[in-house]
Amino acid sequence: MLKGSKVGLRARHEDDIPILQAELHDDVVTHSRSYGQPWRPITPGSKDSQFVVDDKEQGHVPFSVVELDGGTLVGTATLWRIDNHNRSAHIGLGLLPSARGKGYGTDVVAVLCHYGFVVRGLQRLQIETLSDNAAMLRSAERNGFVREGVLRSSAWVMGEFLDEVLLGLLVQDWKPDSQS
Numbered sequence: 001m002l003k004g005s006k007v008g009l010r011a012r013h014e015d016d017i018p019i020l021q022a023e024l025h026d027d028v029v030t031h032s033r034s035y036g037q038p039w040r041p042i043t044p045g046s047k048d049s050q051f052v053v054d055d056k057e058q059g060h061v062p063f064s065v066v067e068l069d070g071g072t073l074v075g076t077a078t079l080w081r082i083d084n085h086n087r088s089a090h091i092g093l094g095l096l097p098s099a100r101g102k103g104y105g106t107d108v109v110a111v112l113c114h115y116g117f118v119v120r121g122l123q124r125l126q127i128e129t130l131s132d133n134a135a136m137l138r139s140a141e142r143n144g145f146v147r148e149g150v151l152r153s154s155a156w157v158m159g160e161f162l163d164e165v166l167l168g169l170l171v172q173d174w175k176p177d178s179q180s
Helices: 014-025 028-035 104-119 134-142
Strands: 007-010 060-067 073-083 088-095 124-130 146-157 160-170
Touching (some): 007 104, 014 073, 060 104, 104 124, 104 134, 134 160
Antiparallel strands (some): 060 073, 146 160
């Protein structure tokens, strides 16, 4: 397990999937704002769930996020579109509604940065988030990510186009304890 100050990132367990499915996927608005693809219902237990892990997939590393104090599942975190040639990757996270507003997002981003830069030896990490996602923007910036641009009207979400903010962090600019 990779540990932050409040949360740990561990392998996905089979019994995490129904919780993540119910709390993050089955909420149509949350899913639509998070995944960049149209929502569709998924049958419980389906292997088509985005939370089912393919351990052979090298370009996508999913984690379950748990509280360090007690081990309660609080969300999901991912290093995705890993490019070993250019040494870059994207990071993303989703917190269960009950876990939001507790500083877990900032801690998850910090742990993903440690994983990407220290464990994987990457040069660049990137985040794309909706421009009104204040919590993700705050978590990214507290960890040293810099706003690099706005992708205007790039995300179709619940009947309208929304802007996305592109943030980046280079290993040489990363300060492991930069979160506040």
